[in-house]
Structure formats: structure tokens, C-alpha cells
Ligand SMILES: *[C@@H]1O[C@H](CO)[C@@H](O)[C@H](O)[C@H]1NC(C)=O
């Protein structure tokens with residue numbers, strides 16, 4: 536199951552949104568197994584919206600570029616899919632949000648919608664974000680040493696807070712998960728070298744629908760993009776993330792090529 540909100544589901548969410556927020560307000564479990572973050576403390580977190588509703592997460596990596604998952608191919612510069620930075624509570628205008636239209640959409644040339652391999656996409660903001668105390672880019676990985684199993688990472692988003700729920704969290708939440716080695720064992724060889732798994736050995740902690748495209752940060756580096764998984768927070772099926780370190784040269788190449796053009 537993709538961790539993306541399906542389009543039809545989005546329409547349902549859109550029409551139920553007021554209702555949704557009142558329900559989520561009373562649930563205790565968030566992202567799944569996480570908690571509300573200190574407002575604006577995840578300075579690189581982006582909310583990609585559609586018709587004014589949160590659709591997917593993204594990660595600011597440069598004043599004018601956001602990384603998300605390729606699966607959101609509906610994102611088009613012709614569509615009004617604004618990108619919001621410095622966001623915390625989706626249902627209130629806090630006055631510190633920065634909103635951008637997208638001027639370029641670049642899906643990785645290796646992306647496969649059947650295997651979800653290379654699930655990474657770059658979005659160029661129409662104008663550069665103003666960096667401030669709430670908005671700072673995430674740091675791309677520099678090391679090529681493999682991520683060790685058990686490394687503690689943090690994933691954040693406005694995704695659903697319970698398995699099978701359709702209700703987004705109104706406020707940004709985060710949960711700590713661990714890198715799970717030997718993920719092939721769980722997913723029968725569907726894990727490529729461009730994916731990394733993270734979860735909790737006991738289950739109960741995970742990203743889920745609506746978190747897709749958002750950041751997994753390990754030891755201060757942007758190591759993963761919420762991509763896919765079977766169900767959510769199930770100990771037998773860790774969350775699967777795009778392995779960002781495999782795309783650092785692609786990202787840098789795109790940004791460099793763009794600024795010289
Ligand atoms: C989010 O903002 C709405 C509207 O201002 C408010 O009613 C709600 O309590 C806020 N939610 C949280 C969890 O702070």
C-alpha cells in the first residue's frame with residue numbers, strides 16, 4: 536500500500552475536513568506512535584497541498600528546492616499545488632507560513648511506478664524561500680558508509696495517526712524509528728538498493744498515509760523519503776524509504792545545471 540493519499544480519498548478528506556480535524560483532536564496516537572513537535576522545530580518540513588488541503592510531505596534542501604516522492608505525478612506547475620513552509624497547525628493561519636507555487640517538477644529518470652524504485656522528485660519553488668528561525672534546509676548525506684542497523688532516525692509529517700484512519704493530524708508530528716537491516720526478509724526481495732527500511736522492532740511506530748514524501752533524518756542528515764510499506768506500524772512490515780544518499784549527485788547536478796542555465 537502506498538503511503539500517499541489516493542486522489543479519491545483526498546476528495547473524501549477534503550469534504551470531511553472540518554469533521555476530520557475535530558476527530559483527530561481527540562485521538563492520542565499520532566504520526567503513528569509519535570507526538571506533536573515543538574512548533575517550527577522541523578525547519579525543513581514542507582506541506583504540499585492541493586485545493587488547500589495537505590496532500591504530501593516534502594523536504595527543503597536548498598532555498599529554492601524541495602525533495603518529495605515521485606509518486607505525486609499529479610503535481611504539475613499548471614495546477615495550483617502550493618508548497619507551504621513554516622507550517623505547524625494546518626487548520627490555522629499562524630502568520631509565519633511561507634507559501635510557494637512550483638515552477639519545475641523533475642521526477643528521477645529511473646523512477647518505476649511498479650516497483651517504486653527511485654521514488655524521488657525535485658520541485659523548484661517559483662522564488663527562493665526566506666530562510667529564518669523556522670525555515671532551514673535539511674543537510675544531504677555525505678557519507679557512503681552504510682547506515683547501520685539500529686540507527687535512530689526521526690520521521691515527521693501530518694499523516695494519519697492510526698492505521699486505516701483517513702484523518703490527518705492537524706499539527707506536525709514526529710516519531711523515532713530505527714534502521715531495520717535485512718529488510719528483504721520482510722518484503723520478499725522487493726527492496727532495491729535504492730531503498731532503506733525503518734521502523735520499530737516491536738511495531739507501533741511508523742509513518743503512514745499522508746506522511747509520504749516527507750523526511751527521515753538520521754544523525755542530522757536527510758537519509759530517507761517516506762515512500763511505501765505494507766500497512767503501517769506493523770512489526771513484520773517496516774516503513775520503506777527512498778535512500779537519499781544514492782541521489783545526492785543527481786540532486787546536486789539538477790540544482791547546479793539549473794542555476795547555470
Ligand atoms: C489547530 O488550529 C485550530 C484552529 O485555530 C484549533 O481549533 C485547534 O485546536 C488547533 N489544533 C491543535 C492541536 O493545536
Ligand SMILES: *[C@@H]1O[C@H](CO)[C@@H](O)[C@H](O)[C@H]1NC(C)=O
Nearest residue numbers: 615616617634635636637661
Ligand atoms: C500561485 O499561482 C496562482 C495561479 O497563477 C496564483 O493565483 C497564486 O496567487 C500563486 N500563489 C503564490 C503563493 O504565489
Ligand SMILES: *[C@@H]1O[C@H](CO)[C@@H](O)[C@H](O)[C@H]1NC(C)=O
Nearest residue numbers: 641788789790792793795796
Ligand atoms: C539543464 O540545463 C539545460 C540548459 O538550460 C536545460 O535545457 C536542461 O533541461 C537542464 N536539464 C535538466 C535535467 O534540468
